[in-house]
Amino acid sequence: MNALLSIEKLVKRFGGLTATDRVDFTVAPGEVHAIIGPNGAGKTTLISQLAGELHPDEGSIHFDGRDISRLGVPARSLLGLGRSYQISQIFRDFSALQNVMLAVQAHTGHSFSFFKPALKEAALIAPAEAALRQVGLANRMHVPAAAMAHGEHRQLELAMTLATNPKLLLLDEPMAGMSQAESEEMVQLLKGLKGKYGVVLVEHDMDAVFALADRVSVLVYGRVVATGTPEEIRNNPEVREAYLGDQEESV
């Protein structure tokens, strides 16, 4: 089977610190591959290299049969890598609908159009409304993003990512800062997306990870120490000791 995303021997150093240490990693089409690991393990650094915000020092990233290691952020997005951020990156001055319309606009040709009012374009409105309905913001479309609650920002964040028609979702802690109820809703939402997209999921919430992931990789000090099905990872004594054990104690 051809992998949708495959990473080989990826290395990223910051001064003396090796934040990503020879990471190999694949995502099959439709697969949810979760990355877990303690704080400072280099999860966001890894995601940033996948999205193109950081460039690796060594190694390669192949996506959909192409080497994308040296491509910039917009080019990768246009190829179908959709990223959502740990801290919501939204357009606070715009309404929810306008936020998502901008996401749609990014993937419907160039934007050197100077006279037609973009906010009246049906080609932008319809997909944006669909994405907002999908994440459960159907009745909040015209609310300014700045006036929305934190949980709604997370939903909007996801709607924007979905509106770019991605093949692969890079979800950086989609449940960050959510209440228990909101998290459960988000898990249901992501479950509904399963099989439609390849997903790289970085998440702290272990219940969510085990509920959603097909495969789990454990990242410690920039290195992948184990990869396997959720069952295998749960029962891996090394992982239990290095990571899950700590987690349970601290909880």
Place this chain on the structure above:
Amino acid sequence: MKPTVNFTSPRFYVPALFLGALALLPVYAMLAHQPFYVTLFSRIMIFALAALGLNFILGYGGLVSFGHALYLGVGAYAVGILSFHGITNGWLHLVAALVVGILLAALIGVVVLRTSGMTFIMITLAFAQMGYFFVVSLKSYGGDDGLTIDNRSTFGLFDLASNTVLYYVILAFLAAVFFLFGSLVESRFGMVLRGVKSNERRMLALGFPTFRYKLVGYIISAQVCVIAGFLLANLTKFASPSYMVWQVSGDLIVMAVLGGMGTLFGPVVGAVVYLVVEEFLSSLTPGWFPKVEEVLNKHWLALMGIFVIAMVLGFRKGFYGYLVERELKKEAGRAQP
């Protein structure tokens, strides 16, 4: 966004009042035997036009250019240098000004837009200063003293020799750019610029190669200032390095902020207020408090400085910006269930 015109909205009545008053001003000046008002407000409208141009990237794109006076100079010197060589055709003046303006803005834009934040502010200022020293060193075109223009541009069917004709040409440019920007900021291109201002990181992640949009926005914004420079040289019959001094770039930012940065009409309001206050202070004649008025008349720039500081500390939204924001808040209140 609204299908019908809302007469009670400040976004309708403020521009309508201002543009209407400006359209009638020459009539009043004639009746009141104050022809001076026509040239005064010609100058004010030219700076309003330039501030409008700057606001396009400053207010909508979030790019703080401290060097837009450079483009005023480009427009002015296009008229000056061509007239110096005996070419008085205004169409040629305009084309030459815009060609040079576009090339220069593209070259400078490619460098400055690679930076952001404070560096961007500083190097736009530095490039404008470079242009200033460049024209100062052009000894054959007057150098420090500037270049006198014998006759205003001619356009075949008409020319700008009459102050009143020039006044209405300036007003026409101002109104045209205002309506043009009104459509630009709502277009796909405008949405990209506004998105960049709000959150450039997200724009990149959505797949927008933001650099090229910012560059085109910067070039468009600069060309409005080029046109303003073209008009300024015609008004004063003079092209001078003083149009390009760094204070002018600062004044343009002040005008945009004073009226309301990132609003369509704010820069026009700001320019009118700023320059009318300036005119008032600098032409104070000793009256009730001769001593005070004499000092103010001589050192009115200090008052302008205090005025600017007070604006930053206490009135950051600007006059028109305040009205628009109040209205938008009301609308948002209705949208929220």
Place this chain on the structure above:
Amino acid sequence: MSIELLIVQLLNGLQYGVLLFLLAAGLTLVFGIMNFVNLAHGSLYMMGAYFAAWAYNNPIFGIQGSFILAAIVGIGGSIILGIVVERLVLFTLYERDHLDQVLATFGLILVFNEVARFIWGPSSYYMEVPEKLSGSINLLGIDYPAYRFMIIGVGLLVALGMFLLIQKTRIGMLIRAGASNATMVGALGINIKLLNTLLFGLGTGLAGVAGLMAGPILSVQPGMGEPILIVTLVVIVTGGIGSIRGAFFAALIVGVIDTIGRVFLPILLTTMVEKSLAQAAGPATASMLIYLLMAVVLAFKPQGLFPVKHG
């Protein structure tokens, strides 16, 4: 084109460079730590020059024409003025965006220039080179004014002092820590407000030193601070904003290139192109050299020659 002329011009460039460094050091230090830019820095340089010239030209406690006294009044005055302005206006701007900082300090420039015009009049105010330094020093067969040598010496001493301050002292450690993490310095229980004020005072003091030094060789007049401020901004941006080391090297490079370029570029051009063209293009190109240098540096290194690492 003689070697002698070249050396004299190199020294002139060096002297201009250290003046630029004196201005750039304070500006970049404040920017690196407080993420604040003060366009009115040039005004404090101007006020320093006025204070010094005034103290030199007028009897104070019966003493007149003392360069030491001029230095005390000039530098002390600009430190005090800087601290007063910081406490009155500028500190409220630290949390604001760059646009607000630029606008408010732009307003300050207008005020300062008018204050100078009000007190000392619109025309130039002169300060003589002190008698003991009015001669010239012979160096390897070349005569060079002693006063300009002193400027170079003072500038290099200040650079050394800044280096020691930043690398070897507790305050320097705080500066380095603050440059990368202001909240951490706050968490260490240090009065960051006081530290900021002191640093700001240090910066304006250095601007005062520059004003004092420049007084006898330039004319002291309203608005004298802005042209040099803009060149200082070129220095800071080229060197890497926030970096003292970058400011030092960029200041010397800019000073030398500008000075040498103005003298030799027109001469060089006459050997290459037709004379009338060279006479027109020479000064024009020379006046743009440092900006072109900045553009080239930024095209390759948008963060400047010595980028400051954050975080």
